[in-house]
Amino acid sequence: MPEPEQPSGQWTRRRALGFGGALGLATAGGLTLAGTMANRPERTGNQLHSEVPLPKPYTVPLPIPPVLKPVSTTKGMDRYEITQHRAAAEILPGVTTTLWTYDGSFPGPTIETRRGRAVTVRHRNELPVPTVVHLHGGHTPAASDGYPTDLVLPAGWPDPAAHGQHGQHGQHGQHGQHEHHGQHSGGHQMSDPRAATSRLTREYTFPTDQRATMLWYHDHRMDFTAPAIWRGLAGMHLIRDDIEDALPLPRGERELPLLIADRAFAADGSLHYPSLDPELLDRPGVTGRYAAGVLGDVILVNGAPWPVHEVEAARYRLRLLNGSNARHYELQAVTDDGRRLDLVQIGADQGLLAAPVRHTELPIAPAERYDVLIDFDRVRPGTRVRLINRLGSGRTREVMAFRVTRRARRDDSRIPAKLADDLPRWRRSQASAVREFSFLAGRMEHGRGWLIGGKAFDPARTDVRTRLGAVEVWRLVADVHHPVHLHLVGFQVLSRGGRAPLPHDAGLKDTVSLRPGESAEIITRFDGYRGRYLFHCHNAEHEDMGMMANLEVV
Secondary structure (H helix, E strand, C coil), rough: CCCCCCCCHHHHHHHHHHCCCCCCCCCCCCCCCCCCCCCCCCCCCCCCCCCCCCCCCCCCCCCCCCCCCCCEECEEEEEEEEEEEEEECCCCCCCCCCEECCCCCCCEEEEECCCCCCEEEEEEEEECCCCCCCEEECCCHHHHHCCCCCEEEECCCCHHHHCCCCCCCCCCCCCCCCCCCCCCCCCCCCCCCCCCEEEEEEEEECCCCCCCCCCCCEEECCHHHHHHHHHEEEEEEEEEHHHCCCCCCCCCHHHHEEEEEEECEECCCCCCCCCCCCCCCCCCCCCCHCCCCCCCCEECCCCCECEEEEEEEHHHHHHHECCCCCEEEEEEEEEECCCCCCCEEEEEEEEEEEEEEEECCCCEECCCEEEEECCCCCCCCCEEEEEEEEEHHHHHHHEEEEEEEEHHHHHHHHCCCCCCCCCCCHHHHHCCEEEEEEEEEEEEEEEEEECCCCCCCCCCCCCCCECCEEEEEEEECCCCCCCEECCCCCEEEEEECCCCCCCHHHEECEEEEEECEEEEEEEECCCCCCCHHHHHHHHHHHHHHHEEEEEEEC
């Protein structure tokens, strides 16, 4: 049965204190939480419970999303087309689920491109609500970055210019959880004079002039990102380059893109999500119990519940993406007899590391990507290797499994001692600015929500203005789990809590996972393009409830 709804006004202060104590800020010695974080929860959010019979883990085969073919190719550019529409799918065996999809599948088709070869993707919106596509991790011109108010309107949707609205059918966007369910808060208008809307279609241009890596594309509509991703609007985008090609890494069937996400299912087979407005027309947000984040009780990999994949006794490359709204994972590979296999990290969000990093457990927050190698060479055929989530319990502890079926016919791959030498070498002394940002729960004008620097998102306000080419250090602090994502640029983690970064912080990232009560420093260079971009928490419910800010590169 669904968990009972709680009044939204209860969650902010009481629950935030339950997550770890005082939320004040110190005024000296850098940005820190005032008071000791007495409790560091393993999760931020509450879990839904499915109302249909669930399959036994490791009985459904792992699907691999198809690679999308370009509709045309010229000397310097590939052109693709994707239609966003509803589709019926059998995610759970024998159960039909309606999804919102890119080209009819979840995940959407994978796009695979070469570094420096421009790509255009023409999206057609046949869904009942506006959409906007963001290529997460892409070094993208502002006009194609998927700003939340740059909407593609469906047929019949009112013209925003005529109605003064951006993405809402009957009223303006409103962040936060209102004090009383069952009614709208009237009068609050979040207009955006810079919004660039289109009708039915939009063409996004991605130069892809960046290091080889795995990006992902997803919906980024103002106030409704979380339910849109939950319904299926996500897909992967691989960039290749000559540096990667020269390395003896697993290829072909031994390279597996894996989008991990949790979901829950209602009694009729539909995706269960606690939206205040199930039609996603004009009332954003979730019921108060889930304001800290929505967790599902079914773990999907590439859209399949707890799948199993047959492998040879050889080395494999796993391109891991946490596509969950709020769930964090700590991944571990273990045989049924308890033997652990190393996960050898060779890449982060923004491409290859300088050298491999060996892990026995690998934490991965929403929107983070890790490029890892796993070696089944010494695993006896017939053995099962489970990929488990050490932060889960019961069914959510299980992720997927690999069944070693036979000895490899041939395996020419190896783990290079050196991977890439093109990582930036930014230094603190280069920084033209040091900025500080708190990511905290708080009270807003129209209710409760999630704030950056004490402010909820406003598309008409510039929060950070920097110049093209500037190097900056940002200091970030969190009350609960907040995966912080910067658009346009990658960054390096300089420190956590005043200490050295953690092993999995290596390389160039675009999302850093802040744990409860934790601070971190990052350094970046704002290069590539001028224009309006974002930084925000990638807990999708937090993002929809105000935890975004504007970044203007001039």
